[in-house]
Amino acid sequence: MLAGVRQTARERARAEITAEIKAEARRQLAAAGAPQLSLRAVARELGMVSSALYRYFPSRDDLLTALIIDAYDAIGAAAEKAVAAAAGAGARRRWRACCQAVRQWAIGNPHEYALIYGSPVPGYQAPQATVAPAARVAMVIGALLADGWAEPGQPPARALARPALPGLLAEQVRLVSAAIAPGVPGPAIAGTLIAWTQLFGMLSFELFGQLKGIVEPADDFFAYAVEQLADLIGLPDPPDPPAPPA
Amino acid sequence: MLAGVRQTARERARAEITAEIKAEARRQLAAAGAPQLSLRAVARELGMVSSALYRYFPSRDDLLTALIIDAYDAIGAAAEKAVAAAAGAGARRRWRACCQAVRQWAIGNPHEYALIYGSPVPGYQAPQATVAPAARVAMVIGALLADGWAEPGQPPARALARPALPGLLAEQVRLVSAAIAPGVPGPAIAGTLIAWTQLFGMLSFELFGQLKGIVEPADDFFAYAVEQLADLIGLPDPPDPPAPPA
DNA sequence: TGTACATCAGTGAACGCGCGTTCACTGATGTAC
DNA sequence: TGTACATCAGTGAACGCGCGTTCACTGATGTAC
Numbered sequence: 001m002l003a004g005v006r007q008t009a010r011e012r013a014r015a016e017i018t019a020e021i022k023a024e025a026r027r028q029l030a031a032a033g034a035p036q037l038s039l040r041a042v043a044r045e046l047g048m049v050s051s052a053l054y055r056y057f058p059s060r061d062d063l064l065t066a067l068i069i070d071a072y073d074a075i076g077a078a079a080e081k082a083v084a085a086a087a088g089a090g091a092r093r094r095w096r097a098c099c100q101a102v103r104q105w106a107i108g109n110p111h112e113y114a115l116i117y118g119s120p121v122p123g124y125q126a127p128q129a130t131v132a133p134a135a136r137v138a139m140v141i142g143a144l145l146a147d148g149w150a151e152p153g154q155p156p157a158r159a160l161a162r163p164a165l166p167g168l169l170a171e172q173v174r175l176v177s178a179a180i181a182p183g184v185p186g187p188a189i190a191g192t193l194i195a196w197t198q199l200f201g202m203l204s205f206e207l208f209g210q211l212k213g214i215v216e217p218a219d220d221f222f223a224y225a226v227e228q229l230a231d232l233i234g235l236p237d238p239p240d241p242p243a244p245p246a
Numbered sequence: 247m248l249a250g251v252r253q254t255a256r257e258r259a260r261a262e263i264t265a266e267i268k269a270e271a272r273r274q275l276a277a278a279g280a281p282q283l284s285l286r287a288v289a290r291e292l293g294m295v296s297s298a299l300y301r302y303f304p305s306r307d308d309l310l311t312a313l314i315i316d317a318y319d320a321i322g323a324a325a326e327k328a329v330a331a332a333a334g335a336g337a338r339r340r341w342r343a344c345c346q347a348v349r350q351w352a353i354g355n356p357h358e359y360a361l362i363y364g365s366p367v368p369g370y371q372a373p374q375a376t377v378a379p380a381a382r383v384a385m386v387i388g389a390l391l392a393d394g395w396a397e398p399g400q401p402p403a404r405a406l407a408r409p410a411l412p413g414l415l416a417e418q419v420r421l422v423s424a425a426i427a428p429g430v431p432g433p434a435i436a437g438t439l440i441a442w443t444q445l446f447g448m449l450s451f452e453l454f455g456q457l458k459g460i461v462e463p464a465d466d467f468f469a470y471a472v473e474q475l476a477d478l479i480g481l482p483d484p485p486d487p488p489a490p491p492a
Numbered sequence: 493t494g495t496a497c498a499t500c501a502g503t504g505a506a507c508g509c510g511c512g513t514t515c516a517c518t519g520a521t522g523t524a525c
Numbered sequence: 526t527g528t529a530c531a532t533c534a535g536t537g538a539a540c541g542c543g544c545g546t547t548c549a550c551t552g553a554t555g556t557a558c
Binding site for chain 2 (some may be wrong): 031033034035036105114116118119120121122123126134163165166167168169174176190191193194197198200201202204205208209210211213214216217219220221223224225227228232
């Protein structure tokens with residue numbers, strides 16, 4: 001009885017130990033990086049024998065997959081939460097909130113960030129199960145974009161006065177629009193794709209050390225770029241102060 | 247005699263074998279990625295005994311450093327060559343040429359690209375000697391930016407009508423301007439920093455698989471973004487056709 | 493409520509493998525006289 | 526031009542280490558009657 005609500009001791013232990021394994025693996029990511037993540041080291045640190053891990057993850061790659069999914073889910077949840085907290089505040093402000101949340105998560109979890117947005121782990125093939133979590137941040141951006149274009153306010157003329165989308169891009173943009181931001185015109189979608197790559201491009205540059213000695217700290221650069229990108233994707237300029245609270 | 251011009255057999259052999267070691271190491275980067283690069287495997291493939299490599303590189307990290315420097319030099323040289331080939335063609339056209347060359351190199355050498363622009367190799371500290379080669383692409387962009395702003399033509403009003411640079415960014419931008427693009431106003435420099443991170447951000451997304459199933463192939467997206475970025479940094483619009491030869 | 497059996501977590505040893513680096517050595521190449 | 530010595534590239538064995546995965550096992554937990 002209570003089945004489904006109450007877990008057996010075994011099930012509870014299993015869930016807890018699975019979480020502990022992942023937590024320890026995450027800790028080791030920081031020290032060694034994904035390609036060197038070692039089942040034996042994780043087991044050692046947990047006081048288990050290495051073969052015991054195989055009761056929880058059938059192989060090293062499955063553990064990696066779990067970490068990757070968790071990381072995508074965490075950064076996606078951070079973006080969703082930030083945008084929800086700014087609900088009703090106008091698309092531009094929510095865009096800012098989203099970017100800042102993503103950056104904060106990345107800075108706070110640089111090795112998990114590298115796991116999902118860094119160079120692919122050689123020999124590792126991401127399974128289908130990572131696709132949906134990987135799309136969460138993009139979905140958030142798509143949603144606030146659609147909202148922004150539905151808002152009344154000054155028509156973002158600049159975002160429309162652009163050359164036609166070349167070649168295949170027009171069709172690609174149409175599909176993206178249908179999937180995540182219906183009703184938003186092509187050039188704004190294209191701009192959003194640029195903004196999306198830019199957001200992570202900046203974070204990668206910052207976290208991977210390419211900005212070292214050039215724009216360091218990068219907080220103000222980031223905030224400035226976020227505004228430029230808001231222009232690019234045609235989010236209406238807000239009546240509230242232009243600089244984010246940081 | 248002929249010293250300095252003519253090498254001894256030993257010197258010649260040394261240079262050749264050093265090159266062969268690096269070439270083989272580069273081949274293995276593709277198969278295994280930087281963190282797994284193995285001296286022993288390189289030696290094995292070259293028909294040498296592993297300890298022989300120590301006559302050429304004092305440690306594994308030194309071999310990695312050599313590969314990193316070579317990669318920065320190669321991508322820098324590609325950018326320089328492309329811009330030089332378009333000399334006298336107007337800054338916007340040279341910007342295109344630069345971006346396309348960087349992309350072509352990255353696509354042709356994805357593992358070397360990942361080596362320098364991907365997640366840092368854990369435990370590896372890049373020495374000072376990598377700094378100058380790492381800056382070559384940025385220097386190219388800086389130079390054509392300075393040229394673009396010296397060109398006659400329509401004043402890129404948009405690039406100037408921007409909010410003031412927030413906080414530390416103003417000073418950071420001043421230093422960058424002094425170093426690589428003297429005479430260019432702050433907002434254009436800031437835009438260029440955005441364009442620079444965007445260029446590599448897009449390439450990383452493309453090469454690391456984040457664009458898979460969204461904008462694929464990314465050629466047209468890339469070309470479109472390059473034009474948007476040219477606007478952002480205030481390069482004058484050219485009289486020649488807007489789409490690059492691809 | 494109590495017993496018999498099935499399920500499952502964790503053990504410990506083993507397989508077969510690879511790694512970076514050191515060291516004393518041999519033999520070829522280069523240099524000084 | 527020829528000899529004596531110094532330099533250097535490459536060898537092969539060894540050190541000490543770590544890895545992922547398999548397998549037969551013990552003992553605790555869960556389930557059906």
